[in-house]
Each structure stands twice: as structure tokens, then as C-alpha cells.
Amino acid sequence: xxxxxxxxxxxxxxxxxxxxxxxxxxxxxxxxxxxxxxxxxxxxxxxxxxxxxxxxxxxxxxxxxxxxxxxxxxxxxxxxxxxxxxxxxxxxxxxxxxxxxxxxxxxxxxxxxxxxxxxxxxxxxxxxxxxxxxxxxxxxxxxxxxxxxxxxxxxxxxxxxxxxxxxxxxx
Numbered sequence: 001x002x003x004x005x006x007x008x009x010x011x012x013x014x015x016x017x018x019x020x021x022x023x024x025x026x027x028x029x030x031x032x033x034x035x036x037x038x039x040x041x042x043x044x045x046x047x048x049x050x051x052x053x054x055x056x057x058x059x060x061x062x063x064x065x066x067x068x069x070x071x072x073x074x075x076x077x078x079x080x081x082x083x084x085x086x087x088x089x090x091x092x093x094x095x096x097x098x099x100x101x102x103x104x105x106x107x108x109x110x111x112x113x114x115x116x117x118x119x120x121x122x123x124x125x126x127x128x129x130x131x132x133x134x135x136x137x138x139x140x141x142x143x144x145x146x147x148x149x150x151x152x153x154x155x156x157x158x159x160x161x162x163x164x165x166x167x168x169x170x171x
Contacts, residue, residue, distance in 0.1 A: 003029035011088065076100045078138045094137045095130045136165060 003010045004027050012033035014026040028036060072084035081093030083101060092098065098105060110116050139162050146155035 001027050003027065003032050005029075005032040008032075011090070071104065074101070078134055078141070080141055094134050096134050132165065136162060139165075 001010045001013075002008070006029060008029035008031070010027035010029055012026075012028045012030065014028065014033070014036070026033075026036065072082060072087070075082045076093055076097050077100070078096040079093035081097055083104060086092055086097070086101065092101070106116050139158055143155050143158040143162065146152070146158060
């Protein structure tokens with residue numbers, strides 16, 4: 001989705017319940033979102049804060065640029081997805097990311113869903129499949145690293161191990 005003010009990809013999706021106007025839905029890039037959130041709030045007789053005001057306040061009280069830069073460099077040891085990549089794409093790389101980035105994801109999940117505990121349907125496949133997928137992701141990453149470091153013996157043994165796991169999964 002593109003930003004409504006420019007042509008960059010929209011990473012901020014803001015829905016603001018405004019009094020007389022109804023619902024205001026905005027899809028903005030980080031720069032335009034910052035400009036939108038930094039706009040001075042119109043003083044109204046009602047003391048109810050708007051969503052943009054709350055977000056702006058949260059950003060001011062939130063992490064400093066240094067803390068955010070340090071957080072963006074953290075990478076999952078299994079799949080190699082960095083927190084910066086997650087912030088840009090909105091997608092995690094593997095199931096282990098939920099554990100690795102738990103402190104950062106819990107407030108986000110709580111603000112979106114209201115709770116951090118899953119209530120509802122679960123996949124028919126068990127957690128074993130999830131663990132197996134995580135293992136395959138880790139092995140593929142190790143194989144890629146072995147190829148990059150030109151350790152072809154290790155890469156071939158990892159390839160064989162991946163094949164054995166995949167064949168066992170299909171049976």
C-alpha cells in the first residue's frame with residue numbers, strides 16, 4: 001500500500017475517531033506519519049485525546065533514536081530476521097521470532113488485539129510441525145553461511161540433513 005501523501009510504501013496505518021467528522025483512516029510512510037503526529041492538536045472543549053495525540057505522546061515517551069537503532073540491529077539467531085526488517089515489512093521470519101522479540105512484540109500485540117494470549121482456533125497440525133519448520137529454517141541458514149564461507153563439506157552435510165527431515169515430514 002502506498003502513502004496517501006507521497007508515493008512511498010505506507011508502514012503506518014492510523015485510524016482516528018474524530019468527533020464530528022467520523023472515522024479518519026490514514027495510510028502513511030514514516031516521514032509523513034511523523035509530520036502528521038507532530039501537528040499541534042486542536043484544542044476542543046472535550047478533554048478526550050485523539051489517537052494521533054496518543055501516538056505522538058507515546059513516540060515522545062518511547063525509545064530514543066539510539067535505543068531504536070540498537071533494537072533494529074537485533075537478529076533472530078534462527079532465521080536472521082532483524083527487528084528493522086520486521087518494522088519495514090510487518091512480517092516475522094520464523095516462529096522463534098515471537099520468543100526472540102517478545103518484549104517488543106507484546107505491547108504491539110496487546111494494543112492491536114487487546115490481549116497477548118491467543119483465544120480461539122488453533123491449527124490442526126501440532127507444535128511439532130512448527131518446531132520442525134524452525135529447525136529447517138535454522139539448517140538452511142547455516143547451509144547458506146557455510147556456502148558463503150566456502151565450507152562445502154559442511155554445506156553438503158547440512159543439505160543432506162535437510163533432505164532427510166523433509167522426506168521424513170512427507171511420509
